[in-house]
Every structure is written in C-alpha cells, then in structure tokens.
Amino acid sequence: MKKYFCYIFLFFITLNSKANDIPKPYLQWTQLPAIPDQxxxxxxxxxxxxxxxxxxxxxxxxxxxxxxxxxxxxxxxxxxxxxxxxxxxxxxxxxxxxxxxxxxxxxxxxxxxxxxxxxxxxxxxxxxxxxxxxxxxxxxxxxxxxxxxxxxxxxxxxxxxxxxxxxxxxxxxxxxxxxxxxxxxxxxxxxxxxxxxxxxxxxxxxxxxxxxxxxxxxxxxxxxxxxxxxxxxxxxxxxxxxxxxxxxxxxxxxxxxxxxxxxxxxxxxxxxxxxxxxxxxxxxxxxxxxxxxxxxxxxxxxxxxxxxxxxxxxxxxxxxxxxxxxxxxxxxxxxxxxxxxxxxxxxxxxxxxxxxxxxxxxxxxxxxxxVQPPGGFRLLDWTIVGIYFLLVIGISVIVSRNMQRTTSGFFLGGGKIPWWAAGLSIFGSKLSALTFIAIPAKAYATDWVYLLNNVMIVVVAPIVVYFYLQYFRKLKLTSVYEYLNIRFNRQVKWLGSLTFVLFQVSRLGIVIYLPALVLSAVTGINIFICIVGTSLITTAYSVSGGIEAVVWTEVMQVGVLLGGALATLFFIAGSLHGGFGQLFTEAMGHDKFRLAIPDWTITEPVLWVVFVGGFLTQLVTYSSDQVVVQRYLTTSTEKEAKKSIYTNAILVIPASLIFFSVGTALWVYYRHHPAALNPHGRTDDVFPWYISNELPSGLAGLVIAGLFAATMSTISSSMNSIATVITTDFYQSARPASTDKQRFVFARWVTVLLGALGCLIAIYMVYLRNASIWDQYIKIIGLFGGCLAGMFVAGIFFPRITSKGIFIGFVVSAVCLYFIQAANIINFFLYPAAAVLICVLVAYLASMKTNRQ
Structure with missing residues (x-):
C-alpha cells in the first residue's frame, strides 16, 4: 500500500515539476520608425x-x-x-x-x-x-x-x-x-x-x-x-x-x-x-x-x-x-x-x-x-503555502483566546514562557528574512568574511548573562529602557526609547521589504502589492496575538526554516555532477570560503574590523534591543532566562554555517548554469530565484511558506516591542493616571500605525536598490544601536557617569557618527565601536567636569 502512495506522490510531483528547459522571455523586441534614409x-x-x-x-x-x-x-x-x-x-x-x-x-x-x-x-x-x-x-x-x-x-x-x-x-x-x-x-x-x-x-x-x-x-x-x-x-x-x-x-x-x-x-x-x-x-x-x-x-x-x-x-x-x-x-x-x-x-x-x-x-x-519573467510557483506550492499560513493563523487564534487582556499579557506573556521556547524565539526573531535571503546573497557575491560577525554572539552571551541580565530581571522591567530611568533620569530614558523606536522602525521596513521581494520573484506578483499585502496581514496578526503568539509561532518556524535551508543545500549539491566534493573543491579554488582578510586598514571588512564590529554589533542587539531583551523577560526565573540566551547562542553557529553554505552552493551552481539566472535581478534575488525556478514543486512551497511565516512573526515581534516601548516609556509617562485597559488599547492602535509606517519604508527601499540589504542593516544597527548600547555600557560599568554626562555623550556620539559615515573614513562594521567609545568617553569626561563644578 505504501508503494502505491509513493507512486501517486511522485506522479503529482511530476505534474507540478518546473519547466526550466523552456526559454524565458527576458527581452521583448519591437521596431521604431526607420531612419529617414533609403x-x-x-x-x-x-x-x-x-x-x-x-x-x-x-x-x-x-x-x-x-x-x-x-x-x-x-x-x-x-x-x-x-x-x-x-x-x-x-x-x-x-x-x-x-x-x-x-x-x-x-x-x-x-x-x-x-x-x-x-x-x-x-x-x-x-x-x-x-x-x-x-x-x-x-x-x-x-x-x-x-x-x-x-x-x-x-x-x-x-x-x-x-x-x-x-x-x-x-x-x-x-x-x-x-x-x-x-x-x-x-x-x-x-x-x-x-x-x-x-x-x-x-x-x-x-x-x-x-x-x-x-x-x-x-x-x-x-x-x-x-x-x-x-x-x-x-x-x-x-x-x-x-x-x-x-x-x-x-x-x-x-x-x-x-x-x-x-x-x-x-x-x-x-x-x-x-x-x-x-x-x-x-x-x-x-x-x-x-x-x-x-x-x-x-x-x-x-x-x-x-x-x-x-x-x-x-x-x-x-x-x-x-x-x-x-x-x-x-x-x-x-x-x-x-x-x-x-x-x-x-x-x-x-x-x-x-x-x-x-x-x-x-x-x-x-x-x-x-521583461521580468514570472516565477515558477505551481499549484502544489500554493497549496502548501495556504496550508502553512492557516496553521500559523490557527496558532495565533488559539493563543490569543487565552491571552490576558492586559499590558502584561500583551507585552510579556504573563511571564510563563519556558526557557527553550524563549531561546528559540530569540533565535527566530534574528533569523527572519534577513538571514534567509541576505546572508546567502552575501556569500554568493563574496565569501565568508562576514561569518565572524554572526558567531560573535558566543562571546557576547556570557557578558549579557553575567552583567546585564541580573539588572533587568531584578528590576522587573517591561521596557528595558526603564533601566535608564532608574540609573539616570527620565530624560535619558526618553532619549534611549526614542532611539530604539527609530532603529526598529528602520529595521521594520527592511523586514517587510525582503519577504515581499521573495514573493514577487517567486510568483511574479508586483512587489508593491506584495508589500502592502504582507503589511496588512502581519498587522492584523500582531494586533490580535501578543508576544505569546509571536513566541510560539517562531518556535514552530525555526525548525521549518533550518530544515528548508538544509534541504536546499543538499538539493543544490545533488544537482552538481560531483556533489559536495565538487562544491567544496570549486569554492576553495576561487577563495569563496575565505574567513578573514589579514590587514590593518579601517575602511575594509578585515579581520580585526569584523571582530571588533561583530562583538559590539551583537552587544548592541542583546543588551539594548527591546525585541531580544523582552523575550528573556518573558520567562519565569532568571535561571530560565540564562538558558534561553545560551540556547540562542548555540543555535547561531550551525544556522550560520547552513546559510553561508547555501550562498556558496548557489555560486557554484550558477557558475555552471549562468543562463538560469535572471539578468534583470538584484544580487539579493538569487536565493528566491533559485527556490522559484530550480527547487521541485512542493519543496519550494514549503521553503517559501516557512520563510514567510517566520518573517511575519518577526515583523509582529518588532511591532510588539515598539508598541511596548511607546506605551510604557511615553504614553504611561504622559498619562500616569491611565488604566491598564487604556494602555492595552493604546498599544494595539500603535501597532496598527506601525504597520502602515513599515509599509511606506519598505516601498521606499524598492527605489533604494542597494547592492546588499545586509550591508544596509548593519549600517542601521551601527548608526542607531551603537549610541544606545553606549548608554547601557556607561550605566552598568561606569558608576561615576552622571545623567547630564551620558546625555552629552550620546548627543556628541550621534553627531560624530553622522560625520564619520558621511566621510566614509571607517568600515560600517566599526560604527558600533565608534559610537560606544565616543559615547562612554565623552560621558565620562563630561561627568567629571560637572562633578568638579
């Protein structure tokens, strides 16, 4: 009986197989009026x-x-x-x-x-x-x-x-x-x-x-x-x-x-x-x-x-x-x-x-x-995507029914998320479309130099656990920027919260843009329709689900995404005559596995630049980013929060290896099949294009469905965190007499507005046409997150720094970083390093001067 089911399945796959041998119409020829000479x-x-x-x-x-x-x-x-x-x-x-x-x-x-x-x-x-x-x-x-x-x-x-x-x-x-x-x-x-x-x-x-x-x-x-x-x-x-x-x-x-x-x-x-x-x-x-x-x-x-x-x-x-x-x-x-x-x-x-x-x-x-040819999605792919989205929506509906209609339930899930789920959720929020699309595209276009940036979380995790976590847990924070109010004053908290909101809104546009890019490349649907559609669906999901629905959705998506990427890697290797042996031999021969550039320049991603920049980029994310901190505040105890952080750190290494390998495999594959590439595409399109045109029907649908579900949960997570900060740090301060129900309703309306704003930023990014979206993302982290991380470093490690000093340090750091970027005198990996160093140094000197006065 099983044999017959196998035959039926194979027959169905054959009916839905990709017609890759059919030439795609990349150019449409016409004739203009003839030159007026016989x-x-x-x-x-x-x-x-x-x-x-x-x-x-x-x-x-x-x-x-x-x-x-x-x-x-x-x-x-x-x-x-x-x-x-x-x-x-x-x-x-x-x-x-x-x-x-x-x-x-x-x-x-x-x-x-x-x-x-x-x-x-x-x-x-x-x-x-x-x-x-x-x-x-x-x-x-x-x-x-x-x-x-x-x-x-x-x-x-x-x-x-x-x-x-x-x-x-x-x-x-x-x-x-x-x-x-x-x-x-x-x-x-x-x-x-x-x-x-x-x-x-x-x-x-x-x-x-x-x-x-x-x-x-x-x-x-x-x-x-x-x-x-x-x-x-x-x-x-x-x-x-x-x-x-x-x-x-x-x-x-x-x-x-x-x-x-x-x-x-x-x-x-x-x-x-x-x-x-x-x-x-x-x-x-x-x-x-x-x-x-x-x-x-x-x-x-x-x-x-x-x-x-x-x-x-x-x-x-x-x-x-x-x-x-x-x-x-x-x-x-x-x-x-x-x-x-x-x-x-x-x-x-x-x-x-x-x-x-x-x-x-x-x-x-x-x-x-x-001519932009349509993608290769088939009926089976659409069916799997539909089933998968129904499953995601089902999880959201079930969780939302049990969600407490309070700000604590909406923002922290009532503190009842188990450590392993919180750890997988942290990992899933950082995975998203940025990892799935931009990292393979970067490895395809260059090499593995950026890998060190990812794995630096292994170094940062113990620092976060032993120096940051205890403060955040003991103070029973909802917004991590409440710490700045306790350590400094309300003005510093508002400054930090505003910086986070600007940073996250910028990131929100990228996270909406990338999956829309995938859907457009895969299905041929206009990218603007994809952006608007994704924004509408995700906003509705974010408003109803709360952080608990976000966490459980991400738990499910981690396995699907890693499994889909791993299956794609094996499929690419299997399509090469020499399998993995050919893949590694050719990539090694062309230096595609290069891990570091041994030089001392500050304008290129050389070893020391990526090491320092990667360390501080991860420190920015895991010490001052509400999206991440909020997740390990959803656990019941500090011990479980520690486990969640280490769970994420451990998962980053194999996941990074998988996605960098996919990018290198794509380079080897398209080196032998250059005509299979879309000549009008962008570098960041390469993985979606492969999924659409080379993966068999069914597997393509599964990979895309998993990607979109994880991406939408990441968008909703960002929206939830921004709403948390705006509600806790601004609305509650402006209206201290407001009830919890009023704050809950306000947070939901903020989420709706964030969905509209993220949609507009994503549309703008279509016209931006960056060669690498990952480069843009790292620049944004450096510009917005570096100064913010400097405030937390100053607060935790330098007790003599005052409120006035840290405010001055932050402003000077932001201004200096703006001119550093405009002058292009250092590599963007060093933006967080420059921001943290200038912020802490200026804050310390300003504090010493004001104390003497």
Whole structure:
C-alpha cells in the first residue's frame, strides 16, 4: 500500500515539476520608425539629449552600391532626431563635417562625440551635441591625445573612458589607447589622462561596458599589416578585461566567441549582468569577397556576462526577419546590426541602423524592452503555502483566546514562557528574512568574511548573562529602557526609547521589504502589492496575538526554516555532477570560503574590523534591543532566562554555517548554469530565484511558506516591542493616571500605525536598490544601536557617569557618527565601536567636569 502512495506522490510531483528547459522571455523586441534614409548608415553616433533620440553621421555606399560593384563609400553629417518612440524622425542639424566610426555616449543632457573618421583621415576632436528648441547645439570639449576611430567608450558617473581603435586609415596595428576624461571638472580644467592599457593585444571594434563602477573592454579585432603587404590581416579576439579605478586591470573569462563590432556599449541590466548583442565572430570574414550578397549576416545571439560568477551564456537572439528576397533586397529584411551605438532610451535598449552584412547598411531601428519573467510557483506550492499560513493563523487564534487582556499579557506573556521556547524565539526573531535571503546573497557575491560577525554572539552571551541580565530581571522591567530611568533620569530614558523606536522602525521596513521581494520573484506578483499585502496581514496578526503568539509561532518556524535551508543545500549539491566534493573543491579554488582578510586598514571588512564590529554589533542587539531583551523577560526565573540566551547562542553557529553554505552552493551552481539566472535581478534575488525556478514543486512551497511565516512573526515581534516601548516609556509617562485597559488599547492602535509606517519604508527601499540589504542593516544597527548600547555600557560599568554626562555623550556620539559615515573614513562594521567609545568617553569626561563644578 505504501508503494502505491509513493507512486501517486511522485506522479503529482511530476505534474507540478518546473519547466526550466523552456526559454524565458527576458527581452521583448519591437521596431521604431526607420531612419529617414533609403539605405541607412553604419558607424553613426547616437545618444539621448533632453529626452530625444539622436542619430548623427555615419557612412554608406548609396542606393544599390556595394564594395563589390565598385561603389564609393560616402560619409554623412546629418543629425536626425526622434522625440517620441511613436513619433517621426526629423533632420535637426549638421555635424561640423561628415564623420563616422567614432565613440558616442550620452551624458547629462547631451551626446558626446569623440574621434571618428571620414574618407581621408581620422580625427581627435571631441564635442557635445544638444537638442534644444528643435535645433542642434554644439559644444567643444578637450581634443583626444591623438586621432582615433573604431574605438569603444562609455561614461561611468562623470568620467569618460575611451579604449582601443586605430590611429589612421592605413594603421598597421590596432591601438592600446586607454584615455580618461573627468567631465565633472570645470571646462577650463578638463584634460585627458593617459592611463595604463589592458594587459592584452591592441584592438579595434571592441565593446565597452560598465558594472558597479568598473570599466570593461570586451572582444574586438586585432589587425596586422606586414611591410610591403597591402593586405590587412584581422584576428578576431575573444579575451576581455576589467578595469577598477584605483585597483587596475584584471582579466575576466573569455567570451565563447568574438563579438567584434557588436553594438557598444554593452547593456547593463540588474546589478550583476552585461548583455552583448550579436557581433562579428569572424566565421565568414575571409570569404566576404566571394560570398558578397550571399553572406548570411552577422551573429544574432545575445550574450550575457555575470560579474559574480565570471561566466558567459546566451539568453536569446536579436530579432531578425530574413525574407525570401533577403539576398537581392536586404532592406526588406530585418538583420542583427554591427558597427552601431547601443543607446539606452527610457530604460529600453535601442540599436539605430548599422551594418547588417559586409557593405550593406540598414535604416531599421530595433528596440529591446527588458521583461521580468514570472516565477515558477505551481499549484502544489500554493497549496502548501495556504496550508502553512492557516496553521500559523490557527496558532495565533488559539493563543490569543487565552491571552490576558492586559499590558502584561500583551507585552510579556504573563511571564510563563519556558526557557527553550524563549531561546528559540530569540533565535527566530534574528533569523527572519534577513538571514534567509541576505546572508546567502552575501556569500554568493563574496565569501565568508562576514561569518565572524554572526558567531560573535558566543562571546557576547556570557557578558549579557553575567552583567546585564541580573539588572533587568531584578528590576522587573517591561521596557528595558526603564533601566535608564532608574540609573539616570527620565530624560535619558526618553532619549534611549526614542532611539530604539527609530532603529526598529528602520529595521521594520527592511523586514517587510525582503519577504515581499521573495514573493514577487517567486510568483511574479508586483512587489508593491506584495508589500502592502504582507503589511496588512502581519498587522492584523500582531494586533490580535501578543508576544505569546509571536513566541510560539517562531518556535514552530525555526525548525521549518533550518530544515528548508538544509534541504536546499543538499538539493543544490545533488544537482552538481560531483556533489559536495565538487562544491567544496570549486569554492576553495576561487577563495569563496575565505574567513578573514589579514590587514590593518579601517575602511575594509578585515579581520580585526569584523571582530571588533561583530562583538559590539551583537552587544548592541542583546543588551539594548527591546525585541531580544523582552523575550528573556518573558520567562519565569532568571535561571530560565540564562538558558534561553545560551540556547540562542548555540543555535547561531550551525544556522550560520547552513546559510553561508547555501550562498556558496548557489555560486557554484550558477557558475555552471549562468543562463538560469535572471539578468534583470538584484544580487539579493538569487536565493528566491533559485527556490522559484530550480527547487521541485512542493519543496519550494514549503521553503517559501516557512520563510514567510517566520518573517511575519518577526515583523509582529518588532511591532510588539515598539508598541511596548511607546506605551510604557511615553504614553504611561504622559498619562500616569491611565488604566491598564487604556494602555492595552493604546498599544494595539500603535501597532496598527506601525504597520502602515513599515509599509511606506519598505516601498521606499524598492527605489533604494542597494547592492546588499545586509550591508544596509548593519549600517542601521551601527548608526542607531551603537549610541544606545553606549548608554547601557556607561550605566552598568561606569558608576561615576552622571545623567547630564551620558546625555552629552550620546548627543556628541550621534553627531560624530553622522560625520564619520558621511566621510566614509571607517568600515560600517566599526560604527558600533565608534559610537560606544565616543559615547562612554565623552560621558565620562563630561561627568567629571560637572562633578568638579
């Protein structure tokens, strides 16, 4: 009987399996109005000025002309403008003279034209075209160090890079020029700098690109002309290089084939991908003269480069439509163009004109619109998610029925939570979506350097137990900031409570944003709908459940989340030919398991920086964060509270190892399956994308359901803690005669408002587009939590520090930390260290001075 159930289950899984072999539509191709020339142009300059698309200059052979029938190449100086995608082209001006095959880039409100050639010579002139009031205006810029054509270039920020090319019509070799111009300088101070070239052969017709501030030069062609030999020999290159300002050049993985003369620059999409469209792979180059009209055209493959896995893949094709008369009437067909500028216009990629086969131009304008494909959730996944949410809601309803309708019941669960449940709840509150998504993404993108930050809780836990816990328990606190009132005064308490509220509200936005990001990536639902929906459901759950419901929900989620992450790790390893052996070998070979950076700098996450910063980050969390402290105040005795803290500390180590391993496994997997990545995605999307598209149906639903349930309990926990602080430290102080019932009702209304505020912050984070959400979270802890932790350190360890002194120390510390962050003089891991040190030191000195007075 069991055998039949197994067969039925496997059959159901098969019906719901992921269709990963079906190509995903990452680009949608359309055509804009054709350039108003019967033949079209190659080597035109193109860009965007004041919202309009400009195409200027270029060359062709006239109507019916080709190199094979003796037609002469002609050069254009016309400037065409298209104001709207559905509008009409118009001629709006002229270049200073006929010109083609230079570099053109969009910068601010104009199009920069650099170098180029005509029938007799190459040029070093540089100027900017601006489209204003229906006409073209020209502004001269500093001339290039030497004449150049067939080069590539791009603007990164306000810096213009130009690389490669040829110095003249009869050049015997391609150039290794690498020139840089800082456009941010005043006009009188602008000057080209000659930088060290890439460590490879000179090249022309290369493709420029940029990703995360780096300059890339991809492929191209080398030329060689021997003395006395009129024939120019061309070598099609596949090598590629990356230049990072301040760090120099490094070689990246070679392209699978040459993409010489492909539209340049490459299209930067997402946070880690570059797209290269077509290009000449050299397959027919030596046969151009014999093939003539029978030339099949250039490559139409779209190549994708991932800067994290350093790998290439194809994700589709440039739109083509070769009609039956393509040989005799090429203008009636649509081809993949080369020797044209790739322009980003209104977020879309535009390829205006170009050469479509040797000697043949096109006037067609292709446009590619990035498409976000839907996720791979199936019926079985939705069913499991639905069942799981019903279970979570059921727990909340059952607990809420037994909850005391008092502030003690709402905030502390009546002090009846067992130690193991409180410990699991502490761990679960810190696990959340931040751990589940951001840590694997960080390990995928970098290495294990941040692991030390997590495991420092093992060092911090005994300090919290022996120096902090006894104060909090003996004083029978509800809000941990009541201690500041007892140790100092009410003003200091209000300052600490306000800091906590600001810190937690900032965190609340992150915790709402991340699961919405998951749901959007997995299901294809708009991320704003996900944010609003998650906020509404969680707010309702938070208002009704109280801390007791939060704790028991988190207890259930810890096992599900760790189990889901562990199952994912084994699934990824099982999908590799060499299993875990291959995973560890490849990761070790590329230093993905690096645990520390041995250096003494203060601006990078080196060993001592992560050690000190991690220690104080954990101290901030476990000594002054109401979310954590409130949990070990829910236990009945101090002994049980100690056990809860150590339970959490022990669980952190295996959990961190699991999640860092998942990130490294994702890197190995996508290194071998680069086409399976979403080119338009963010780095933080990588784990949700894998869950959606690679995990089998059922398991994906279980992992996502567990993640969301734990995340929602974390959100509700933050809301409950913020409501606790606002009610206890502010409302009760303002209305000391209020009844417990009134405070209970007030706390619930505060929770509703917090849900709305967290929703708005999460929406803002969608537009923020940070490379790493974890980095942002650690910065927030340092900025808000460090000064707060300094107050507790001063209160517990320095009895001579006064109320006035700690107030001064806190304000000075906050101001200093603001300028430290703005100046970017230390790594963000050290923000808590700087905050605590400045706060305590200034508070001590201020206290000594006031005491002497």
């Amino acid at each position: 033949v079209g142009f190659a080597g035109s300059f193109a860009g965007v000025s004041n919202g309009a698309l400009l195409v200027a200059g270029g060359s062709n052979f006239g109507i019916g002309g080709t190199p094979w029938n003796g037609a002469a190449k002609t050069w254009s100086d016309k400037v065409f403008v298209l104001e709207q995608p559905n509008g009409k082209w118009k001629e709006a001006g002229r270049l200073p003279h006929p010109l083609a095959y230079g570099v053109s880039v969009t910068w601010q409100d104009g199009v920069i034209v650099a170098g180029g050639s005509d029938a007799s010579m190459h040029y070093n002139e540089v100027f900017m075209l601006r489209y204003k009031n229906g006409v073209i205006e020209t502004e001269n810029l500093p001339a290039l160090p030497a004449p150049i054509a067939n080069a590539c270039g791009i603007v990164i920020g306000s810096t213009l890079y130009i690389a490669g090319g040829t110095s003249g019509p009869n050049a015997a070799q391609a150039a290794t020029n690498f020139w840089v111009l800082d456009l941010a300088q005043p006009a009188a101070r602008r000057a080209w700098k000659v930088e060290t070239p890439w460590p490879g052969p000179g090249r022309m017709l290369a493709v420029a690109a940029t990703q995360e501030g780096a300059f890339y030069i991809l492929s191209g062609a080398a030329i060689n002309k021997q003395p006395g030999d009129s024939t120019v020999h061309r070598t099609f290159l596949k090598d590629a290089y990356k230049y990072m300002p301040g760090k120099g050049w490094s070689r990246i993985t070679d392209l699978p084939q040459s993409v010489a003369a492909a539209p340049s620059p490459a299209f930067t999409t997402g946070q880690t991908h570059l797209l290269v469209f077509g290009g000449d792979n050299g397959q027919y180059f030596d046969r151009n003269a014999t093939l003539q009209q029978k030339h099949p055209g250039f490559s139409n493959e779209v190549w994708m480069y991932n800067s994290i896995t350093d790998s290439w893949s194809t994700i589709g094709n440039v739109f083509t439509d070769h009609r039956a008369d393509a040989e005799q009437n090429p203008l009636n067909s649509t081809w993949a163009p080369v020797t044209t500028t790739a322009v980003v216009w209104n977020g879309n990629l535009v390829l205006p004109g170009g050469e479509v086969r040797p000697g043949t131009r096109t006037n067609r304008v292709l446009m590619a619109t990035p």
